Amino acid sequence: xxxxxxxxxxxxxxxxxxxxxxxxxxxxxxxxxxxxxxxxxxxxxxxxxxxxxxxxxxxxxxxxxxxxxxxxxxxxxxxxxxxxxxxxxxxxxxxxxxxxxxxxxxxxxxxxxxxxxxxxxxxxxxxxxxxxxxxxxxxxxxxxxxxxxxxxxxxxxxxxxxxxxxxxxxxxxxxxx
Amino acid sequence: xxxxxxxxxxxxxxxxxxxxxxxxxxxxxxxxxxxxxxxxxxxxxxxxxxxxxxxxxxxxxxxxxxxxxxxxxxxxxxxxxxxxxxxxxxxxxxxxxxxxxxxxxxxxxxxxxxxxxxxxxxxxxxxxxxxxxxxxxxxxxxxxxxxxxxxxxxxxxxxxxxxxxxxxxxxxxxxxxxxxxxxxxxxxxxxxxxxxxxxxxxxxxxxxxxxxxxxxxxxxxxxxxxxxxxxxxxxxxxxxxxxxxxxxxxxxxxxxxxxxxxxxxxxxxxxxxxxxxxxxxxxxxxxxxxxxxxxxxxxxxxxxxxxxxxxxxxxxxxxxxxxxxxxxxxxxxxxxxxxxxxxxxxxxxxxxxxxxxxxxxxxxxxxxxxxxxxxxxxxxxxxxxxxxxxxxxxxxxxxxxxxxxxxxxxxxxxxxxxxxxxxxxxxxxxxxxxxxxxxxxxxxxxxxxxxxxxxxxxxxxxxxxxxxxxxxxxxxxxxxxxxxxxxxxxxxxxxxxxxxxxxxxxxxxxxxxxxxxxxxxxxxxxxxxxxxxxxxxxxxxxxxxxxxxxxxxxxxxxxxxxxxxxxxxxxxxxxxxxxxxxxxxxxxxxxxxxxxxxxxxxxxxxxxxxxxxxxxxxxxxxxxxxxxxxxxxxxxxxxxxxxxxxxxxxxxxxxxxxxxxxxxxxxxxxxxxxxxxxxxxxxxxxxxxxxxxxxxxxxxxxxxxxxxxxxxxxxxxxxxx
Numbered sequence: 004x005x006x007x008x009x010x011x012x013x014x015x016x017x018x019x020x021x022x023x024x025x026x027x028x029x030x031x032x033x034x035x036x037x038x039x040x041x042x043x044x045x046x047x048x049x050x051x052x053x054x055x056x057x058x059x060x061x062x063x064x065x066x067x068x069x070x071x072x073x074x075x076x077x078x079x080x081x082x083x084x085x086x087x088x089x090x091x092x093x094x095x096x097x098x099x100x101x102x103x104x105x106x107x108x109x110x111x112x113x114x115x116x117x118x119x120x121x122x123x124x125x126x127x128x129x130x131x132x133x134x135x136x137x138x139x140x141x142x143x144x145x146x147x148x149x150x151x152x153x154x155x156x157x158x159x160x161x162x163x164x165x166x167x168x169x170x171x172x173x174x175x176x177x178x179x180x
Numbered sequence: 181x182x183x184x185x186x187x188x189x190x191x192x193x194x195x196x197x198x199x200x201x202x203x204x205x206x207x208x209x210x211x212x213x214x215x216x217x218x219x220x221x222x223x224x225x226x227x228x229x230x231x232x233x234x235x236x237x238x239x240x241x242x243x244x245x246x247x248x249x250x251x252x253x254x255x256x257x258x259x260x261x262x263x264x265x266x267x268x269x270x271x272x273x274x275x276x277x278x279x280x281x282x283x284x285x286x287x288x289x290x291x292x293x294x295x296x297x298x299x300x301x302x303x304x305x306x307x308x309x310x311x312x313x314x315x316x317x318x319x320x321x322x323x324x325x326x327x328x329x330x331x332x333x334x335x336x337x338x339x340x341x342x343x344x345x346x347x348x349x350x351x352x353x354x355x356x357x358x359x360x361x362x363x364x365x366x367x368x369x370x371x372x373x374x375x376x377x378x379x380x381x382x383x384x385x386x387x388x389x390x391x392x393x394x395x396x397x398x399x400x401x402x403x404x405x406x407x408x409x410x411x412x413x414x415x416x417x418x419x420x421x422x423x424x425x426x427x428x429x430x431x432x433x434x435x436x437x438x439x440x441x442x443x444x445x446x447x448x449x450x451x452x453x454x455x456x457x458x459x460x461x462x463x464x465x466x467x468x469x470x471x472x473x474x475x476x477x478x479x480x481x482x483x484x485x486x487x488x489x490x491x492x493x494x495x496x497x498x499x500x501x502x503x504x505x506x507x508x509x510x511x512x513x514x515x516x517x518x519x520x521x522x523x524x525x526x527x528x529x530x531x532x533x534x535x536x537x538x539x540x541x542x543x544x545x546x547x548x549x550x551x552x553x554x555x556x557x558x559x560x561x562x563x564x565x566x567x568x569x570x571x572x573x574x575x576x577x578x579x580x581x582x583x584x585x586x587x588x589x590x591x592x593x594x595x596x597x598x599x600x601x602x603x604x605x606x607x608x609x610x611x612x613x614x615x616x617x618x619x620x621x622x623x624x625x626x627x628x629x630x631x632x633x634x635x636x637x638x639x640x641x642x643x644x645x646x647x648x649x650x651x652x653x654x655x656x657x658x659x660x661x662x663x664x665x666x667x668x669x670x671x672x673x674x675x676x677x678x679x680x681x682x683x684x685x686x687x688x689x690x691x692x693x694x695x696x697x698x699x700x701x702x703x704x705x706x707x708x709x710x711x712x713x714x715x716x717x718x719x720x721x722x723x724x725x726x727x728x729x730x731x732x733x734x735x736x737x738x739x740x741x742x743x744x745x746x747x748x749x750x751x752x753x754x755x756x757x758x759x760x761x762x763x764x765x766x767x768x769x770x771x772x773x774x775x776x777x778x779x780x781x782x783x784x785x786x787x788x789x790x791x792x793x794x795x796x797x798x799x800x801x802x803x804x805x806x807x808x809x810x811x812x813x814x815x816x817x818x819x820x821x822x823x824x825x826x827x828x829x830x831x832x833x834x835x836x837x838x839x840x841x842x843x844x845x846x847x848x849x850x851x852x853x854x855x856x857x858x859x860x861x862x863x864x865x866x867x868x869x870x871x872x873x874x875x876x877x878x879x880x881x882x883x884x885x886x887x888x889x890x891x892x893x894x895x896x897x898x899x900x901x
Binding site for chain 1: 806859
């Protein structure tokens with residue numbers, strides 16, 4: 004019978020001891036700044052949703068939406084910190100419609116930034132591709148001069164069946180030396 | 181007469197000779213080409229001296245072993261052998277010694293193993309072999325085997341087999357002729373040598389007064405190769421001259437009998453007859469009756485001659501019998517064994533036969549017709565009903581069935597069939613295969629001569645591949661351990677033939693069969709290399725004249741090394757047979773390098789230059805162009821050292837090779853990666869590229885973070901101000 008492969012255990016972000024340490028610092032701080040914590044929980048709600056939705060693509064979506072939400076909440080938060088840092092004050096701020104619109108509107112802009120920047124970057128890279136091709140061809144020419152025409156190969160993308168060509172990545176070989 | 185002496189070293193299994201021109205102090209140096217090329221014409225102009233106790237000084241000569249001057253413009257045609265020319269020799273240390281040299285023809289295989297035994301072992305009543313070896317021979321412009329003998333001053337006993345000689349008085353015959361030759365043969369027998377060149381024109385008078393007779397040379401050609409059919413036994417006479425083999429002592433005794441008969445009657449009784457006639461006559465009448473015929477023989481000799489010339493080898497007299505006979509003991513007369521005769525004759529090729537052996541002999545001469553009588557069954561019927569030899573008929577029938585069941589071309593099958601049937605009909609005869617007729621022990625020498633004379637080797641290949649040897653051994657009525665040893669030998673040869681690579685094939689077969697055969701490679705044949713350690717110096721010598729595009733290790737050199745030095749060169753020759761040119765080339769270099777490393781010499785400059793020029797594929801096997809240039813630059817330096825192992829180690833450095841291979845793999849991967857990126861750029865796939873997506877997302881996150889930072893700065897600033 005074939006031996007079952009052992010599942011690879013994911014390494015936890017923090018160790019148990021670190022968790023205790025952070026909890027010992029964070030819990031008293033949170034207790035000291037309860038109004039801010041309540042506000043942040045409210046502000047970062049879209050960021051949590053974004054992280055869940057785009058979980059497979061990493062934390063960039065959450066960061067983008069969260070940062071913009073925080074930016075939208077900056078007038079309310081500074082007001083809370085400097086004028087009425089109480090639980091009541093926090094709930095009053097959260098109850099203000101303009102504040103909610105500003106925070107969630109900024110969150111929507113954050114999402115828009117997350118969605119559009121890759122396309123913008125791709126377009127920019129495509130614009131610079133001509134130059135890049137020249138550089139790559141020069142590199143190839145150098146390789147041929149040094150190692151002869153035997154190094155040459157023709158790239159043939161593998162067809163995955165969905166109409167998209169799947170590039171067959173060359174085996175990574177460490178540079179000699 | 182202008183003299184030019186060429187100093188050389190007569191080598192015996194020591195091929196490292198250096199030929200140095202040595203102008204003689206007695207004459208002006210002169211170009212030798214005129215005198216060199218025409219020793220025979222010189223002989224015509226100046227008849228050889230009858231007696232030359234001291235060779236006169238002067239003349240074109242070579243000096244061997246710093247002692248013997250061999251004058252190549254002074255041939256002694258009277259002492260020529262069929263495959264060797266005789267020349268005058270002067271012994272520098274003992275000027276009075278009467279010597280002569282026999283220079284063997286390069287297209288004939290000499291009996292080196294016999295020479296090795298005879299040198300230093302004086303056989304009584306046999307021409308004393310003083311020295312031998314291979315030395316540069318200017319008339320042939322190559323090395324030849326030269327044998328130096330004591331010169332028989334009385335000349336030949338009989339000038340040729342067609343000549344008439346003086347009859348020796350009957351009362352002197354036993355003491356003057358029979359006793360000395362019998363003693364010589366006894367001594368040769370003790371050393372395990374058969375002479376195989378006993379004939380009237382190879383007996384010599386040692387002295388002027390013709391009172392002492394000696395046996396002549398037996399080394400200048402293959403065993404029995406020079407023997408006329410008349411002096412050979414019926415079986416040996418059937419074989420091709422070069423394929424008779426060393427034979428047995430009984431074969432020498434038969435030749436002695438015929439020789440004595442001819443000396444007794446003063447001529448060859450069968451002179452003028454063709455070999456076929458001689459064989460027919462001997463077979464039909466028996467050798468004694470055929471040769472004696474109506475001749476009047478001395479009565480005292482009849483018993484001895486009858487004993488020596490009996491056709492049954494088992495009953496033939498030996499030297500012990502002769503000794504007893506000389507001492508006066510009367511021996512039992514030899515009874516001829518009667519050949520089974522048929523009740524009715526069998527007509528074949530316009531002749532009628534009553535017994536098997538003559539028919540088999542005639543069938544060999546009419547090969548295609550023989551196949552017909554085998555196929556139509558008439559031969560088998562005659563054997564069964566006429567000859568009443570049911571066992572033989574059954575054997576013929578079985579041979580027909582098994583041969584025809586074999587796959588292959590009809591003509592080839594017929595040839596094997598006829599050959600097998602002839603073996604059954606006359607088991608004592610040699611193996612016959614169309615025009616090729618050989619004894620098993622003569623196969624090697626025949627093959628070697630065929631190669632040297634560039635004849636077709638197909639019969640030899642067929643002989644091995646079609647198992648003719650095995651059929652012949654199986655056809656022998658009595659078990660003979662000598663025959664069974666051939667089984668292993670020929671099985672090995674068959675395996676060599678199957679292998680088409682260098683170091684195998686028919687070339688390997690010939691070197692395995694003949695112990696001291698020189699390397700017949702066209703490259704170094706002229707250097708007469710008999711030992712492995714002579715190969716490199718020989719290649720070094722010829723390196724200046726050969727086509728440098730040719731490999732120094734050709735099929736002959738590889739086969740020679742494999743046969744003589746299998747343990748040392750086997751792996752290297754295998755590498756040489758690699759299909760990849762670079763591996764094969766480095767394999768070839770490794771063959772030469774290991775020979776130099778183990779057997780020397782220390783430096784072979786010419787050969788190193790030759791081999792260095794062939795290293796193109798090895799250099800090109802390195803991928804790195806810079807490395808190639810480095811190697812090309814380094815090779816001439818190593819070549820100048822003449823050290824092949826060093827050259828090999830430099831070219832086949834495993835670390836360098838690994839580094840090159842790794843570098844090449846890296847370069848290939850880099851190229852492919854670049855190619856992929858170019859493709860993607862060119863085909864607009866960048867928007868789907870994960871890198872671009874990830875970069876975009878990162879950029880978005882950064883932008884949002886910057887906006888957040890600015891918003892807080894502004895908000896804090898507003899609150900504080």
